[in-house]
Structures are given as C-alpha cells and as structure tokens.
Amino acid sequence: MNAGQLSHDPLMDVPFRPLRLGGTKATVERRPDGSVVYELSEALNSYPLRLTERLVRWATVTPDRPLLARRTADGARWEHLTYRQALDGARALGEALLALGLSPDRPLMILSERGFEHALLALAALHVGVPYVPVTSAYSLLSEDFSKLKYLAAVCTPGLVFADDGALYGRALREVFGEVECLVSGNLPEGRTASLFSDWLATPLTAAVDDAFANVGPDTVGKIMFTSGTTGAPKGVIYSQRMLCSNRQQVAQTFAFLQDTPPILVDWLPWHHTFGGTHNFGMALYGGGTYYLDPGKPTPEQIGPTVDALREIAPVIYLNTPQGLAALLPHLREDETLRRNFFSKLALIYYGGASLPEYIWAAFDELAVKTIGQRVLIMSGLGGTEAGPTPMSAAWDPRREVIAGLPVPGVKVKVVPVGSKMEIRYAGDCVTPGYWKDSERTAASFDEEGYFCSGDAGAFIDPLHLELGLRFDGRLAENFKLSSGTWVNVAELRLAALNAFSPYARDVVIAGHDRDFLTALVFPDLEACRALCGDTIGRALDAEKIVASAGVREHFQRELDMLATRSGGSSSRIERIALESVQPTLDNGELSAKGAISQANVLAQRCAVVAELYEAVPTPRTLVARRRAVPASAASRTP
Missing domain, CATH: 3.40.50.12780 (ANL, N-terminal domain)
Structure with missing residues (x-):
C-alpha cells in the first residue's frame, strides 16, 4: 500500500514542535450571487512606509x-x-x-x-x-x-x-x-x-x-516583477512600497514565531521570482534574520551543494518547492549528521509552487519524529506575484491536506462562481496596483469591486463550515475539457497520480484536451526506480534502461490499474501513460524558476509523445489501464 493511499497514519497524531502562529478566526459573508467573502478577525498591525x-x-x-x-x-x-x-x-x-x-x-x-x-x-x-x-x-x-x-x-x-x-x-x-x-x-x-x-x-x-x-512613500514603485510570459508577452507586476511592507507584516503575523527570534533561511529560490526574491529575502530582512544563499538546485542531480549547506546551517524556517523537498529526502534518510542539524532548530516547513504529495509529507513527519521526537509543522497557502505574494495561508496543522487556508491579516478574499469553479479574488494593501505600462491588462484583471482576479480556483474545506477556509482547486486556465465536454480538474488528478505512483515518480503531466480520454506523461524518480529493476547491476543502468525495466513497468502498470478504478467517469481516470526517461529541466523551460513543472511547456515540447499516447494501437512503451473489479476494501484506498 502506498503512503499516498493511507487513510490514516499514526504519525499524524504525534504533536508537532510548539511554535507561535497567528489567528485563525474569520468572518464570512455569503452573498445572494453565490460569492463568499472572507476576512480574518485579526487586524493588520502597522508597518513601515518604506521597506x-x-x-x-x-x-x-x-x-x-x-x-x-x-x-x-x-x-x-x-x-x-x-x-x-x-x-x-x-x-x-x-x-x-x-x-x-x-x-x-x-x-x-x-x-x-x-x-x-x-x-x-x-x-x-x-x-x-x-x-x-x-x-x-x-x-x-x-x-x-x-x-x-x-x-x-x-x-x-x-x-x-x-x-x-x-x-x-x-x-x-x-x-x-x-x-x-x-x-x-x-x-x-x-x-x-x-x-x-x-x-x-x-x-x-x-x-x-x-x-x-x-x-x-507607500505609492512609490519598489520593483517590477515580470511573469514568465508562457501564455503571451511577460506582464510587469508593479510592486509598490505598500505591497512590499504590508505583506512582510502580514507574513510576520501569520508566522508569529518569526517575531520571537530572527529567522535563519537556507534558500536556493531565484530572486527574479517573487517566492525567493520578495517573500523569502523579505522575511529575513524584515525580521532581522540571516539569509544563506544555497548554491544548489532542487533536482537529484544538483542538490549536493544544498545538502552540504544544510549540514552546517540549521534553518529556523525551511521554504521550498515539492520538487526540492523530494530531492532532499534520500539525503535526510541516509545522513544522520544532516538530519540532526536540519531538524535541530526547525519550526516550520513551508512549501509553494505546487501541491505537496502525501508521501513527501509522510516522509518528513517520519524523519522529524525519528530525529527529535516531534513533528515539524508543514503547511502552505495560496498566492501569486500580483498579491504580495502571500494573501492566504494556513496557520494551523493541515494534517497533510493541500489547503489555501484563510486570508492573512488585512486581506479580503472573495470566491466567485465562474463556470463550474469558484475563482479566488483578492483585495488589500498587498495587492498590486496593476501591470507596468499595460492599462488594458490591468483593467481586465480587476472586477467591479476592485478585487484582483487570480485565476486560481478554490473549494470549501467544509461546505457546512465555511469559516474553516478554502482548498486550492486548480487553475481555471489549466483545466480543460474532453471531447465529451466534461471538464478535467488537472491539479486534483495530478496529485492523485503522484500519490498513487509514489515514491517512484517525480512528476506527472496530464494530457487530453479535446480528446476522448485522459493520458499522462510520467517522470519517474530514476534513483528510486533502480530498486525496482530487479537485478544486481541496477546501479549501472542508464535512464532509458531503468524506465524500460520490467520491475519499473510492473509498478506503474499496477498503480495505473488502480487509478483507473477511481469514481467520477472519464474526467477522473487516466487511461494510458508514457514513462519519460528524459527529465524536465530549468534550461528547457519545462521546469519553472521555482522548480515547478510547466504543464503547458511539457505538452508543447513533447507533443510527439502525446500523439503516441493516442495511437489507435498502443505502442510497446505505452502502458494501458486494465479495468477490473476492485474489492471494497481496496477501492477505499484509491486516491
């Protein structure tokens, strides 16, 4: 049984290392048009005029x-x-x-x-x-x-x-x-x-x-952060001093322990991206902390310098992407010196850029309990370049749920019905005044009440208790329709697939726009997959031989068969997959600057693989789901 399929892990009941967090009480306004407005009861404290x-x-x-x-x-x-x-x-x-x-x-x-x-x-x-x-x-x-x-x-x-x-x-x-x-x-x-x-x-x-x-002053332009431009010309997001200062205070109140001790960060994230350059560097500066420039990268091949840094420097808060956390895991398992130093002062692991698969969450829980006898809180939120970049966050133990949480102090969040989804929109001091020299796209990005339209979808954690906040429900533009007209929730399906294939998959890209059924390109974790190769020379195998080995194919075939039993019809089931030996990289644009996979770029650059997945007669390397009846006990474990 995969870690991602566990209904409950006893480690989740182990207390986490105590830390001070901000408020979690929110006011909720239901509106006749179906929209809902959230605001945290905790007020935003004063912040500087200039960073x-x-x-x-x-x-x-x-x-x-x-x-x-x-x-x-x-x-x-x-x-x-x-x-x-x-x-x-x-x-x-x-x-x-x-x-x-x-x-x-x-x-x-x-x-x-x-x-x-x-x-x-x-x-x-x-x-x-x-x-x-x-x-x-x-x-x-x-x-x-x-x-x-x-x-x-x-x-x-x-x-x-x-x-x-x-x-x-x-x-x-x-x-x-x-x-x-x-x-x-x-x-x-x-x-x-x-x-x-x-x-x-x-x-x-x-x-x-x-x-x-x-x-x-507050309206002085501090910097201009350009988006990647994968769907058109890059947009220059204006960061005023008000944005820069207010969001640093909002984060300081949400992670209240940062006001008790100077934060120590070890960070690889690039500064042309707002996660590293605004949020992380700003966190160190605002709190009087120290920012260690991690010379590594979030891949198995380039994480060595990160490991070396973390053997010496004990972070108080560790911020990374799911890819970066996954690449760090085997080193934490194998290196006791690294593990003890990493967890020695750590109060919080905060991830961003993509959803965190449950097997990674479970592994960090296991390592923390093994090392310090407590869990370390792992959580995230939801944001974007145009919103400071952190207008929402959890401030509690989410118990391995991927949630957006509640607004940070001083932000109003409105969720609005858009088609079959609910779009998340923001208003507050940390929201951009617009795009640099682009009045047309600025006007199109705000609704009639002045809320910024994020393009992110949200779902209620509990529809009967809206005050509990929101889950992330994918990007409105990322989702697509099958030829039947049925919408596919890409984020949800990708996470289900990652949990099913764990720990032998690094990432999954879903395909199927205007097609009759769903397929996926799967990027195996090559080092983990060596253990499935079933021979004594597994360490000597190259990437193509690892992916083609019988043990690896059997594992992915078995989990694909389980995925095909998911309820929800054709929009919830992956019918075919291709195992890719060539990994996505930062250089070819398939990984973003923060290490998150770019669905659009992968599908565009590997269009021949997508076409192969839809051949009338499956090619030898294509794995095809074999539908079968599943006992109730097994079905209950399906993601």
Missing part, C-alpha cells in the same frame, strides 16, 4: 549580524554581509543611482542571479525610490534572439543595467543594451564600456540620499 526602514533598524540595533551569507569561491567557508555593511553599501550605491538620474522612466535592470551585489543594488534602489527590475538570467544566457529581453528593455527603458560577469553577459549587453549605462562586478564585457561595481561602492555621500529616502 529599507527595516534595514536601517537592524543596522542600528544589530549592526554585526549577517543579513546575507554565501560560499566563498573555493567553497571552503561562508562569507557574510552584515546589516551595517548592507546599509552603507545601499546608501553609496543609492547616491550613484541618483547621480545617474534614474527614475520610474529610467529604472535599474538586474540581469544576473542572486548575490551580494544584486542584493545591495536592490536595497539601494528601494532606499532612494528608484524602481528595479530583476530579470531571469535565462533571457540573457539561453536565448538566441533575446526576444523576451528586448521586449522587457522596450517596456521598461532602463537607465542602468547590471550583470555580475560582463564577459558571460557580454552578448546580451551589446545586442540589447548597447546605449544603456552598464555596471558589472566581475569581468568587463568586450565591445562596450562598463563601470565597475567596486568603484560605485566608493561613491561619496551627499544629502541627496537622505532626502530621497525621506521622499519614498
């Missing part, structure tokens, strides 16, 4: 505490950027930004990944009221024609562009930003001029910096 007030505070109170830490070039030790150094650097760089005449019409654009220099420039821009635009490095390093980078440059008209390595980013700096002032911290680019970051750090201060800081 770098917190930098000034901690630089005064705890000047020598590290704000950031990163591995040295040789990987032998951690080097630190203290709060005092961060404030001094931000003020010097802010002086240089003002001298260059940067403004909302000529913002700062940052091309390179996380780092001390990136952080100092971002803090400098926030401190003096210059908007900054963090951009995924993929637009500069992986693109041949720079189409999306050129679009961003045309929309934002930057007055300064920063890249840590001028040689690495040289082609993009020449072809896209030829006339724009350029700043680098490493090698100079060939074929164009550039200033050195170290020189800018030595900029003499004038009264202009303090004057600019005093003029920064």
Whole structure:
C-alpha cells in the first residue's frame, strides 16, 4: 500500500514542535450571487512606509549580524554581509543611482542571479525610490534572439543595467543594451564600456540620499516583477512600497514565531521570482534574520551543494518547492549528521509552487519524529506575484491536506462562481496596483469591486463550515475539457497520480484536451526506480534502461490499474501513460524558476509523445489501464 493511499497514519497524531502562529478566526459573508467573502478577525498591525526602514533598524540595533551569507569561491567557508555593511553599501550605491538620474522612466535592470551585489543594488534602489527590475538570467544566457529581453528593455527603458560577469553577459549587453549605462562586478564585457561595481561602492555621500529616502512613500514603485510570459508577452507586476511592507507584516503575523527570534533561511529560490526574491529575502530582512544563499538546485542531480549547506546551517524556517523537498529526502534518510542539524532548530516547513504529495509529507513527519521526537509543522497557502505574494495561508496543522487556508491579516478574499469553479479574488494593501505600462491588462484583471482576479480556483474545506477556509482547486486556465465536454480538474488528478505512483515518480503531466480520454506523461524518480529493476547491476543502468525495466513497468502498470478504478467517469481516470526517461529541466523551460513543472511547456515540447499516447494501437512503451473489479476494501484506498 502506498503512503499516498493511507487513510490514516499514526504519525499524524504525534504533536508537532510548539511554535507561535497567528489567528485563525474569520468572518464570512455569503452573498445572494453565490460569492463568499472572507476576512480574518485579526487586524493588520502597522508597518513601515518604506521597506529599507527595516534595514536601517537592524543596522542600528544589530549592526554585526549577517543579513546575507554565501560560499566563498573555493567553497571552503561562508562569507557574510552584515546589516551595517548592507546599509552603507545601499546608501553609496543609492547616491550613484541618483547621480545617474534614474527614475520610474529610467529604472535599474538586474540581469544576473542572486548575490551580494544584486542584493545591495536592490536595497539601494528601494532606499532612494528608484524602481528595479530583476530579470531571469535565462533571457540573457539561453536565448538566441533575446526576444523576451528586448521586449522587457522596450517596456521598461532602463537607465542602468547590471550583470555580475560582463564577459558571460557580454552578448546580451551589446545586442540589447548597447546605449544603456552598464555596471558589472566581475569581468568587463568586450565591445562596450562598463563601470565597475567596486568603484560605485566608493561613491561619496551627499544629502541627496537622505532626502530621497525621506521622499519614498507607500505609492512609490519598489520593483517590477515580470511573469514568465508562457501564455503571451511577460506582464510587469508593479510592486509598490505598500505591497512590499504590508505583506512582510502580514507574513510576520501569520508566522508569529518569526517575531520571537530572527529567522535563519537556507534558500536556493531565484530572486527574479517573487517566492525567493520578495517573500523569502523579505522575511529575513524584515525580521532581522540571516539569509544563506544555497548554491544548489532542487533536482537529484544538483542538490549536493544544498545538502552540504544544510549540514552546517540549521534553518529556523525551511521554504521550498515539492520538487526540492523530494530531492532532499534520500539525503535526510541516509545522513544522520544532516538530519540532526536540519531538524535541530526547525519550526516550520513551508512549501509553494505546487501541491505537496502525501508521501513527501509522510516522509518528513517520519524523519522529524525519528530525529527529535516531534513533528515539524508543514503547511502552505495560496498566492501569486500580483498579491504580495502571500494573501492566504494556513496557520494551523493541515494534517497533510493541500489547503489555501484563510486570508492573512488585512486581506479580503472573495470566491466567485465562474463556470463550474469558484475563482479566488483578492483585495488589500498587498495587492498590486496593476501591470507596468499595460492599462488594458490591468483593467481586465480587476472586477467591479476592485478585487484582483487570480485565476486560481478554490473549494470549501467544509461546505457546512465555511469559516474553516478554502482548498486550492486548480487553475481555471489549466483545466480543460474532453471531447465529451466534461471538464478535467488537472491539479486534483495530478496529485492523485503522484500519490498513487509514489515514491517512484517525480512528476506527472496530464494530457487530453479535446480528446476522448485522459493520458499522462510520467517522470519517474530514476534513483528510486533502480530498486525496482530487479537485478544486481541496477546501479549501472542508464535512464532509458531503468524506465524500460520490467520491475519499473510492473509498478506503474499496477498503480495505473488502480487509478483507473477511481469514481467520477472519464474526467477522473487516466487511461494510458508514457514513462519519460528524459527529465524536465530549468534550461528547457519545462521546469519553472521555482522548480515547478510547466504543464503547458511539457505538452508543447513533447507533443510527439502525446500523439503516441493516442495511437489507435498502443505502442510497446505505452502502458494501458486494465479495468477490473476492485474489492471494497481496496477501492477505499484509491486516491
């Protein structure tokens, strides 16, 4: 019996490590049109007018505490950027930004990944009221024609562009930003001029910096976060100072224990994405904590540096994606030193980016109880780039349920009937005022009452007790119809499949738009699947041989047969699957920047595999569900 099929696990009754959380009492308004409005009874406390007030505070109170830490070039030790150094650097760089005449019409654009220099420039821009635009490095390093980078440059008209390595980013700096002032911290680019970051750090201060800081207010644009643009041109989400400050306070009240002790984070998430760059970095800054730059990635192949970091640094809160948590699991099982350090101070595991399969949840419960005799609370919420990014969260033990929870303090959530679903909409200080220079899409994203229409669907945890909050019910645009006209709930079906195939599947992508039945592309966990190969040379098998082995195919066939017995008709049953030996990656766009799988990109790039799944005569590698009668006891275990 799979972990994902357990109706109850005794570990769920083990108390979790005590921690202080925010309120969970909400008011609920039912409306005649079928919509429901939620608001938390706990009020939002006051918050700063500008985010770098917190930098000034901690630089005064705890000047020598590290704000950031990163591995040295040789990987032998951690080097630190203290709060005092961060404030001094931000003020010097802010002086240089003002001298260059940067403004909302000529913002700062940052091309390179996380780092001390990136952080100092971002803090400098926030401190003096210059908007900054963090951009995924993929637009500069992986693109041949720079189409999306050129679009961003045309929309934002930057007055300064920063890249840590001028040689690495040289082609993009020449072809896209030829006339724009350029700043680098490493090698100079060939074929164009550039200033050195170290020189800018030595900029003499004038009264202009303090004057600019005093003029920064709640409506000042802090930064512009561009969405991925997978369904059209990227949208520039405006982050005002009000958004940045209010949501940091909202998160601090929801995770109230963060007000009791400075948060320690070990984080790999990219800063051009709002999870890492707004939520996680902002959490450390707001609470006077320390953010360790995890040099790893959330895949089995690239998680080694993460494991090394977590052997040394004990996080107070650990934020990751389901992919990242899954990749960490085997190391926690096998390495007692890692496990003891990881759980030694850990108060909360918070996941985002996708739903967490139950087998991962159960495994972390088991490891925590084994290590410290208690569970560590695991929970999530629901949000998005346009909402701060955390307008909803659980603040209680969800007992392995994937829930959106309740609004954070100061946010109103409205759920509105849209077709067969209920759309979740937001209003509050943490919601964006709109999209950068895009009035049309801004107007289309808000309803008549001013609520932002998220495109996420919600369902009531208990229809008889609405005050308990909401479950996530998939994306409105992600769901599709079969040829019969029946809607398919992709998120629910994907999670059911992951739980069924666990722990031998890393991810599942559902196909079937305008088709007669559902199929899926399954990405096996190759390391876990070696144990199913049934021979003594399993460790030597390559990916294709692992996927084609009899033991692996038998496991997935058996679980596919069980999935086919689910109730609900053709929209709830997967009829065929293909096991993919080539894993999705960040580089090919099938994984998002936060490690979540992109359903649309996988289906587009592997359209030949989808076509194969619908051949009239199944191909040899296609696994086809074999329907059969299932005893009541077994049927009760079906996801």
